[in-house]
Amino acid sequence: MKHIVIIGNGISGITAARNIRKKNDNRITVISEESPFFFSRTALMYVFMGHMKFEHTQPYENDFWEKNKIDLLHDTVLKVDPNQKSVLLKTGKSLQYDDLIIATGSKSNKFGWPGQDLDGVQGLYHKQDLEKLTKSYKTIKRAVIVGGGLIGIELAEMLLSKNIEVTMLVREKSFWNGVLPNEESAMINELIKLHHIDLQLNTELIEIKDSGTGKVKSIVTSKNEEIECQLVGLTVGVTPNIDFLKDSGIEIERGVLVNEFLETNVANVYAIGDCAQHRTPTGGRKPIEQVWYTGRIMGETVANSICGNRSDYQPGIWFNSAKFFDVEYQTYGWVWAKPKENEATFFWKSKNEFKSLRLIYDKIGNHILGVNVFGIRLRHEVFDQWIQEKKNIEYVIDNLKTANFDPEFFKHHEAEIKNQFDKSTVCNLI
Numbered sequence: 568m569k570h571i572v573i574i575g576n577g578i579s580g581i582t583a584a585r586n587i588r589k590k591n592d593n594r595i596t597v598i599s600e601e602s603p604f605f606f607s608r609t610a611l612m613y614v615f616m617g618h619m620k621f622e623h624t625q626p627y628e629n630d631f632w633e634k635n636k637i638d639l640l641h642d643t644v645l646k647v648d649p650n651q652k653s654v655l656l657k658t659g660k661s662l663q664y665d666d667l668i669i670a671t672g673s674k675s676n677k678f679g680w681p682g683q684d685l686d687g688v689q690g691l692y693h694k695q696d697l698e699k700l701t702k703s704y705k706t707i708k709r710a711v712i713v714g715g716g717l718i719g720i721e722l723a724e725m726l727l728s729k730n731i732e733v734t735m736l737v738r739e740k741s742f743w744n745g746v747l748p749n750e751e752s753a754m755i756n757e758l759i760k761l762h763h764i765d766l767q768l769n770t771e772l773i774e775i776k777d778s779g780t781g782k783v784k785s786i787v788t789s790k791n792e793e794i795e796c797q798l799v800g801l802t803v804g805v806t807p808n809i810d811f812l813k814d815s816g817i818e819i820e821r822g823v824l825v826n827e828f829l830e831t832n833v834a835n836v837y838a839i840g841d842c843a844q845h846r847t848p849t850g851g852r853k854p855i856e857q858v859w860y861t862g863r864i865m866g867e868t869v870a871n872s873i874c875g876n877r878s879d880y881q882p883g884i885w886f887n888s889a890k891f892f893d894v895e896y897q898t899y900g901w902v903w904a905k906p907k908e909n910e911a912t913f914f915w916k917s918k919n920e921f922k923s924l925r926l927i928y929d930k931i932g933n934h935i936l937g938v939n940v941f942g943i944r945l946r947h948e949v950f951d952q953w954i955q956e957k958k959n960i961e962y963v964i965d966n967l968k969t970a971n972f973d974p975e976f977f978k979h980h981e982a983e984i985k986n987q988f989d990k991s992t993v994c995n996l997i
Contacts, residue, residue, distance in 0.1 A: 569593045571873060572654060572664035574644050578859055579840030580670035581605045582866025583873075584637050590874040595636070596662065598654070600643040602694050604629060609859070611697045612721045615704075616728045621697075644671075647815045649833045666873050669812070669823055669831075669838040670866070673805035673857055682775030687783030688799045691722045700725075700798075707731050707797040711786050713772045714803035715742045717889045722800045723764055724892055734765040734794055736772055748904055750914055751923060751939060755891055758921055762892060775799055805857060807842040820844055822855045827879040829869050837872070839865035849882065851901060858887060884954050885937075886947060894921045899950040900937030902927050910936060913960070913991065915984045917942070924984060928960040935963050943980065944972035964988045 571587060573580045576599035584595050610624040632639050643657035647667065654662050675690025677683050687703070689696050709732040712719050723733050739745065741752040742759060759766045771789040778784035785795045807822035818824045818832045822844030829837050838844075840862040844854045861882050871878040888897045902925060906912050911930045916923040922942030928935050934957035938950055949970040953963055967981045 569665035570663060571595050571666045571668065572662055573597045573668040573670060574654065575599060575670035575672055575840070575842075576602065576605045576639070577608065577670060577672050577840060577862065578605075579672075579862035579866045580668065582863045583668050583670065583839065583870045585635070586867050586870030587873055588635050588637060590870065592636070593665075594638070596638045596640055598640045598642055598644055598656070598662075600641070600657075603639060603641045604632075606694070608692070611691070611694070612725050615697060615701060615725045621694075644811055647812060647817065647836075649816050649836060652835070665835065667836045668869055668873075669809075669817075669836070669842060670840045670862075671808045671811075671842045673841040674808045675801050676804045676806050677801060678803065680772055680775055682777060682783070683801070685775055685777055685783050685799075686781050687797055688775060688801065690801045690805075691718050691725075692805060703798070704729050704731065709734065709794070709796045710798035710800060711736060711772075711794055711796045712800040712802055713786075714801065715739070716746075716802060716804065719800070719802035720759075720889075720891055722802055723759075723762070726798075726800075727762060727764075731798075732765075734767060734796070735759065736770045736788060737766065737768050738771045738789075740769055742766070742768070745904055748902070748906075748912075748914075748925065748939070750916065751925065751941065752904075754916070754921060754923060754941065758891055758894060772799075805841070807844070807855065809842050828872055828877060829865055829880055830872075837869045839869050845880075849880075850885075852882065852885065856882075860886070884951050886951070891941075894942050895944060897940050897945055897947075898938065899945075899947065900927070900935070900954045902937040902939045911960075913964075913988055915980075915987050917980065922980070924980075926960060926963060928963075932957065933959045933961075935960060945970045946972050 571593055573584055576597050580597060584597055587595060604625050606624040613619050614621050614624060644654050645657055646655040652664050675692050689699055710726050712722055712733060712735045715737040719735060723735060726733050742755045744752040756766060772786055773789055774787040776784045783797055783799055785793050786799060787793050809819055809823055812819055816833060817836060822842050823831060823838035824846055825831055825838050825843050826846055829839055831838055841857045848854050864882055865880060868878050868880050884900055886899045909930055910927050913926045920942060925939040927937040935953050964985050967984060
């Protein structure tokens with residue numbers, strides 16, 4: 568019987584463990600330093616806001632693991648020795664493995680700011696971040712969030728729910744404009760300000776000042792403004808959590824380097840999820856993807872390989888979804904901040920609501936390439952099929968009603984969108 572050791576109990580590691588168990592009776596050990604049991608990371612904000620308890624974030628009962636013969640070990644891996652096929656733990660134990668899966672996720676970025684290790688400076692990624700914020704929020708009058716993006720918005724919403732004033736520093740000229748086209752980025756700027764957040768664009772963090780007791784007193788911005796605060800939320804992205812692999816012989820760059828089969832340069836060692844860096848990314852994807860569903864697919868893929876059915880990683884067509892306060896966001900296919908040379912774009916925005924639709928299509932073939940939508944739910948499977956089948960833009964416009972996920976709850980905008988598209992097509996022909 569083989570022993571399969573999985574480092575990390577996030578969606579990638581646990582998906583691998585469950586799928587391996589479905590296929591064989593090999594011994595499985597999952598090691599995690601963050602929490603004894605798997606939980607939904609995206610639910611942390613709702614625990615803080617009082618909408619659910621932490622135990623509600625665990626999709627499996629605690630006895631699930633014993634019933635399925637998956638050993639959970641709450642410990643920290645200090646070192647991996649591929650020559651001995653062993654992992655050294657903080658408690659002093661050493662575990663032998665036949666196959667090793669590295670699924671250690673990410674950690675919040677820090678960029679060497681003076682004062683970044685003071686009490687009151689934290690990210691929002693781990694269970695420990697939630698615990699720290701839960702203990703301290705009653706003493707916080709103002710918080711400064713450094714960085715935009717989805718985690719920054721989540722943290723802002725959490726703090727606002729506790730009546731904490733929020734300043735947000737974004738170094739770009741508009742929120743998330745490295746991801747969103749100008750119109751959508753401007754719309755989110757407006758939404759942020761509507762929630763009484765002090766949004767400071769083109770502004771960077773220079774220093775975090777000490778109160779004299781090791782706690783945050785204030786921050787200084789690139790505009791030489793000092794802002795008093797009791798919390799600094801670092802949401803400037805994350806980086807793979809792989810420091811323990813240095814000098815292991817396993818090749819790393821920003822993440823753990825893997826091929827299309829999620830194999831490292833060392834036999835019987837795999838890497839999946841946020842910590843994996845693909846040597847040859849597929850279909851325009853980034854080498855490192857910190858997305859829930861790709862982590863799940865990687866877990867399924869590596870389980871197949873370990874169980875004798877060597878499989879390559881096939882993530883399919885890109886998609887993502889999130890919320891900006893009460894405005895839902897979905898994207899399917901590829902929508903870049905600035906269109907590529909072969910791309911044409913159609914954009915519609917509701918006049919009085921935070922609702923918009925952007926369709927990207929090929930100038931020559933006229934087929935759909937991607938969609939961004941805010942405030943209206945669209946059916947994932949419909950757009951996934953349209954993009955795969957290269958449906959032309961006119962077909963997509965004429966059949967938008969088919970893609971509407973909640974027609975009984977959302978005001979219909981299909982006619983208005985089609986009318987604007989028809990007018991823009993006529994104008995382009997003139």
